[in-house]
Amino acid sequence: MEQTRRALQELWETWYGDIPGWVPSYTMILAVNEIAEANALVDEDQENGELHFDGESFMLAQERLVKLSDQAVSLANAGDYIGARKSIGMALHTLQDFYAHSNWVESLIKKGAPDQIYPGLGYPNTMIYPLGKNAKTCTDCRALSDVFGCGKCDDNLRSVDLTSGYYSGEPAFQKTSSAKCSHGGPLDGSTTYDLDWWDTIIYVGQGINKDSSTCLFSPHRDLHYQAAMISIAATKDWIDSRVYKRLPTRQSELLFGKEKETGSLLDPSAPTVWDFLKGAIQPHKRGMVVRATTLDHISHTVVVVDNVHEHGKVLARAAAGCRRRLYPLKLVQRDKQGVNFSNNGDTYGWEEIALATGGHLIQFAEDETAEVAAILDMVSQQNHVDILSVAGTGSDENPISEFFFPLDSSLESLVISTSGATSFKVFSPNGSPYDISSQKNITHMKRVGNTIALNFTSAAIPPPGFYRISLNSTANYTLSISGESPLSIVTFYFAQAGGRPQHEAFFPIPSFPIAGERAMIKSHIHGNFADGKFEFRTKGGVFIASQDTVEREGDFAESSATMFYGNSTAIPDGNFMVYFTGTDHTGHKFQRAVSPTMTGSKLQLKAPIIQRMTVGQPQKVTVGLTNLNSIPDTYDVFAVDSKDSFVKVSQQSIYLEPGKSGSFDAYFLPKPNSTIGISEIVFGAKGRVTKGNLSLQRYVLEAEHKPMSYSRVKYHQYANETSQLIDRLIMGKPR
DSSP states (O other): OHHHHHHHHHHHHHHHTTSTTOOOOHHHHHHHHHHHHHHHHGGGOOSOGGGTTOTTOHHHHHHHHHHHHHHHHHHHHTTOHHHHHHHHHHHHHHHHHHHHHBSHHHHHHHTTOOOOOOTTTTOTTEEEEOOOTTOOOBOOEEEEEETTEEEEOTTOBOOSSOOBOBOTTOTTSOOSSTTSOBOOSTTOTTSOEEEOTTOOEEEEEOBOOOSSSOTTTOTTGGGHHHHHHHHHHHHHHHHHHHTGGGSOHHHHHHHTTSSOOOOOTTOTTOHHHHHHHHHHHSGGGGGGOOSOOEEEETTEEEEEOOOOOHHHHHHHHHHHOSSOOEEEEEEEOBOTTSOBSSTTOOOTTHHHHHHHHTOOOEEEEGGGHHHHHHHHHHHTOTTEEEEEEEEEEOOSSOOEEEEEEEEOTTOSOEEEEEESOSEEEEEOTTSSBOOGGGOTTEEEEEEETTEEEEEEOGGGOOOSEEEEEEEEOSSEEEEEEEEEOSSEEEEEEEEEEESOTTSOEEEEOSBOOBTTSOOEEEEEEESOEEEEEEEEEOTTOOEEEEOTTOEEEEEETTTTEEEEEEEOSOOOSEEEEEEEEEEETTSOEEEEEOSSOEEEBSEEEEOOSEEEEETTSOEEEEEEEEEOSSSOEEEEEEEEETTSOEEEESOSEEEEOTTOEEEEEEEEOOOTTOOOEEEEEEEEEEESSSOOEEEEEEEEEEOOOOOOOGGGOOEEEEGGGHHHHHHHHHTTOOO
C-alpha cells in the first residue's frame, strides 16, 4: 500500500507539478486510497499463485497484468472510475510481488548491473517463459541461526536465471523439485525445517522472499528496501504507460482524482441517461424497472422506485457505498382536480434506504418530471461535504423540529435541502431570522413535489457561526445541509485486521459492527484544522458518545490529509450517525457528517473477503453467522449480487441459540456473457425477533482463461536467458 501511495504521489508531480498553485486534492487522496486498498485486498487470496508471481507463474501472472490494465482502461472510459481503481490496485499487487518474490533483484546484483525494472512486465507485447520443472534454482540455507539471530540465506540461489519462490497452499503451482526456490517464512510449508537442541524451530530450505526486513519472514531481508525502490519505479511505469497514457485527458484526470466529476441529467452530452430516466418513470413503461434500477447522477445514485424485491433494495443500498447518497424517485399520480391521491402511498422501503444513505425520497407528479433533474442537480452536487444529516417525524400536535449547525470559514458553497417538510426557516447566530430573500447571489430555491432545496453561491454563504434551522412537517422528513469545502472526511470505516504476516493491513469490515464492542476506526481527514474528534449521534441528531480514544497520526501526502485511528467507544445497538467536529485553522467551529447511517448489530456474518470466480463455472461460498443476542432467534438468510450470477442458498433460514453459530452456502454461476471485474455480493441474515444484519462482500469475476495471442507477443523472454537480458540492459539495449 505504501509503495502504491509513493508511486502515485511521484506521478502526480510528473503529471500536474507544472500547474501553478497545484496541490493534491482530497479527491486525489481518495483515489489513491481506493487503489491501495484494492492492492492489499489481493493478499486475502493465498491459493492462486499467479496473483503473487509465486511458483514461477510468469505466464499467467503476465496475462493477468495485461488483462487488468485493459479492464481498468475500459472501465474508466465507461465512467466506472471506482471499478477502474480497484482493477489497478489488484494489478499492482501482482506487479509489486514480482520484485519481492522473484530473484530479479538478486540477478541484477550478481551481474553488477544497476537497478532496473524488468522490461516488458505487464505489457501485452512481452511474454515471460519459466524454467523447466526440473531446473535447480536454490540450495538449502538457514534463515534463522537460533532464537536470538538470523542465519545466512543471501547466497542460496544457484544462478541468475529468473525464478520465483513456491508458496504452499497454491495447488496450481506446487514444487516439482526439492531444488526449487521457496517463498520462505514460518507460514510457507514448501520449505523444510529442523529443530535445535532447545526444540526451537529453525527454518531451513530455499526461501528467497524480500517482503520484509526481518529474517523470520524474509530470508532475503537485506534486499527488502532495494526491491521496494525498484518496485515503485515499475509501479510508476506501469500506471503511466498501461493506464494513464491510454486514456483521454478527461478520463485520466477523473480516474486519478485530479478533476471532479461534473455534469447534469439535463446535459445534452448525456441524453441516454436522461431519456432512460424519463422513460422509466412513465406509468406505461414501469415494466422496464425489473429490479433496483440505479442511475448515476454526478457522484450520487438515483433509484427509480418500484415494487422490487427486498433483496434488490439491499443491493441498491450496498451499491451506493460509503460516499454516495441514494435519491429514490417516486411518481405521484393526481386526480383531475390536481389533488394528489397517492402522496403517502407505498414506497416499498425506499424511504428508509434514502434515510440510511443521507439522501431524500423525492415524490413528484408526472407534470413535474422536467423539474426533477434540476433539483437533483442542486441536492447532489459533486464534492459536497455533509454538515448535517438528520431525519424525524412531525405531527399535527408538534409540527416544528429545530436543529443547530455550524458554518465554518472553509465553505465555498452551501445547499440546504429537505424532503417531507412544507417549509423551513433559518436563524442567524444572534437568533434573528436569516433573510434568505434579500440574498441576491443565491442561485435559487426550488420546490418539486415533497422536496425543497436552497442553493447559495460562494458570495452569498452566511458568515461563520452557529445557525438554527426550523422545519415545519407533520410527516416523515429528512434534512441535509452540505457544501463544497477543502475540509472533508475522505474516508471513514470500521476496520478489522487482515492479510498475512508482513502483509498486514486493516480492511473495512464487510458487515455491520458488533453492538456493544469497541471497533477499530480508521479515517482520513483532508484539509486544515486545529483540532477535531468523532462523535456518535442518532439520526435525529441526539448525542450518544465522543470517540476520545481515536488518535491522530502524522499528516499524509504532504499535509493534505490526516489519518485518525484507534478503538471506538462501545458501538450503539441499532442505527447511528458518525460526525467529525472541531475547530478549523481560522478558529471557527466546523462539523462534518459521514453520509450513510451506521448500524450496530448483535448478529455477526463471516464470509470470504474476496472470492475469485470464473465465467461459466459454478462456485460455492460458505457464509457463517453467530447469534450474539441474549435470546434465540430464527434468521432468514439470502444472497444477491450485482452481476446476476446468484443461483440459490442451501437453506432459507437458520435457528440459533444465544452465542451459537451456524452457516449456509450460497451458489453462484457466473454467466458466459458476464464482464470481468470486481462486483458486489450481499449476504444477508434477518432475525425474525431481533434486528438483522447484512454483509457486503466483493468478488472478482475472472474471464475464461485465454492465453495471449502469439501474434500479439513481440518479445519472447525466457528465464534461462536472463543473463543475456541483463547484459543488454547494461548496454542500453533492453531487448
